[in-house]
Amino acid sequence: MIPQSFIQDLLNRVDIVDVVGKYVQLKKGGANFMGLCPFHNEKSPSFTVSPTKQFYHCFGCGAHGSAIGFLMEYSGQSYPDAVRELAQSVGLSVPEERNSLPPAQRAEQQARSLALTDAMTRATDFYKKQLRGAPQAIQYLKGRGLTGEIAAHFGLGYAPDDWQGLETVFGSYRDDAIAGPLVEAGLLIESQDKRDADGKPRRYDRFRDRIM
Template identity: 60%
Template sequence: ALIGENSPLMAIPQSFIQELLSRVDVVDIVGKYVQLKKGGANFMGLCPFHGEKSPSFSVSPTKQFFHCFGCGKNGNAIGFLMEHAGMTFIEAVKDLAQQTGMVVPEEQQSPEDRAKAAAAKAKQDSLSDVLEKAGEAYRDQLKITPHAIDYLKGRGLSGQIAKRFGLGYAPEGWRSLASIFPKYDDPLLAESGLVIVNEEDDKRYDRFRDRIMFPIRNIKGECIGFGGR
């Protein structure tokens, strides 16, 4: 299957997908991420999916299709957004629809599927809330921790850069997050990776201690985790 082909599980009418793809230009979509140059009937550029020095990545305006002769990746505008921007099929369709002023038809899901999707979204939103709250606490802590600030400055990272990327600091101490989350035994803290639970005695402690914290964000800008060093 080509990258970006519709899936029966998505329940978006194929006619809508075809209409959407007829309104977008794959050259414009790819061109936002890859520098393209006209080469005959097609446009060529360095493949964004593998390292190369000579362009082998071709985009066809007539076929509305991209193809890399080096790594073999190919697909349409939807597939490019999925593969390069990390979007799901639905997200890519909605992104393109927004650009063209089209409205994506509601998915024809069963009540059970809708309930499952709503529950999964609610859980993801809750995890995001927990991670954002922790990130805010880490950022506040960095401002009042001189040795952490000195560490960053020693590596050429200014306060402006730290603010731009939302860097923070996890203080020493085994349960520092307990002051941020009074309900320290909340399962979401363990699921989010912020707290480790000892299986033998069920004791809990912070995963990150005395660490510079780097938030990891998805394409929507939501915090989905942290890196610490």
């Protein structure tokens, strides 16, 4: 577990405008920066980045979050990987607490790490298979000069336009044991205001209709 104090220090050191600006062309507009949203197709900029509040928000699709959340959403990284990338960009090392943990907690942490790795591996395989059956996604890649060989080399895939696409691989999102690692890996989103009949938060795929 990465200490929350480190996360806060990291977010205080990075500038979300610089982070987002590596992937999105931004233009100054008043107190904020604006650009075309990278998470949905649009012709007029509705994607804003606030340097004072250090968050991004799209008025078109509702995407929003911190610099860490942007890397997870844009690059498909897990939470720990996004933290490590940001930390490296400002010369920080993510603290490792494993050696100071009791054996039982250390074993639990290792099990969680393995579960996350397994979730990412299976999801990656799923996205690769989906790309082969998505002609519109293949055409999009070809339009950008990316051949099938390049896509295979870099492990590109496609997330279908489905709110529960990964259920075909992992099983029902209503099962906490299944959904837990997927949420932690950044593959699922838990709704904060919508719940099922049994009181559990509704869970849905973070990535839909996009190249992975």
